[in-house]
Amino acid sequence: MSAAISVQSLTKQYKAVCAVNNVSFEVTQGHCFGLLGPNGAGKTTTIEIMEGIIAATSGQVLYQGEVVDQHTAQKIGIQFQNTALQDFLTVKETLNLFASFYEHTIAQPILIELCDLADFLDRDNRLLSGGQRQRLLLALALINDPQIIFLDEPTTGLDPHARRKFWQLIKNIKSQNKTIVLTTHYMDEAEQLCDDIVIMNQGEIIESGTPHQLLTKHFHEVFIYLPKAQVSDELLQKYQWRVVSERVEITTDNVEKTLTLLMAESVSLEGLHVKSANLDDLFLKLTGHSLQA
């Protein structure tokens, strides 16, 4: 598959800080690409260089083989933050205003359906709920019918229902062979949406691949949880099991053997829960802290 974006040896040096240090990766056409990392990792700096908003100290970004230039803005979509929404304009007026900035735009009825805006087209921007506002901001990112869309933490602050609804919209957009570049602090979001991920820390890439590749590379074990009340202190000490939030956590690469052991030790299996490692666990393992904001 061809690369929609090729990031080559990007470095961004601020006076005392090297925000991005020799970073290279490719974003595949039609994929959702996730750039993850803790605060200060260099994600925003990388994304802003990719968008052509700031210049790199060295390195380059190619879009289908071409260097970023003043025409790039016409071809990509960027989800603006709240401040881009003007007061005293309705949703429809906002769509019309942003459409006037571009030579080529998507047909408005298609955009309204794609982003599910029909129910509040005549509402003032100030009266939108968090989820409605994010859908409008997504529509604005899509207004020039871009092939590549940048979403920077698009669901931060949304309730679980609104987040799930937003994910479905992103999946619909992706099914049209659009390329999506996403940053997020939510690991479940990355697992739901991203085909490929790059994890940055302190300006450098520390891991990259598909979520499945990374999880199978780093984790051979699963976690077994039991209510703490069912496990005696003696057993905790004997097997060095951890207690996490009132539950005993047992890490094992052989579930059957562990269950046999628990039964042999007469531990009740009521409320037992088995969990595979997820991206949150991977993040914790690689960076030493959880990504949840």
Ligand SMILES: Nc1ncnc2c1ncn2[C@@H]1O[C@H](COP(=O)(O)OP(=O)(O)OP(=O)(O)O)[C@@H](O)[C@H]1O
């Ligand atoms: N204009 C600037 N001048 C000096 N240092 C900067 C500037 N912009 C960013 N930095 C520094 O570069 C590093 C990377 O910042 P960046 O905003 O890219 O990280 P991030 O991964 O997006 O973090 P967050 O998740 O908090 O948004 C940080 O140490 C930051 O303080």
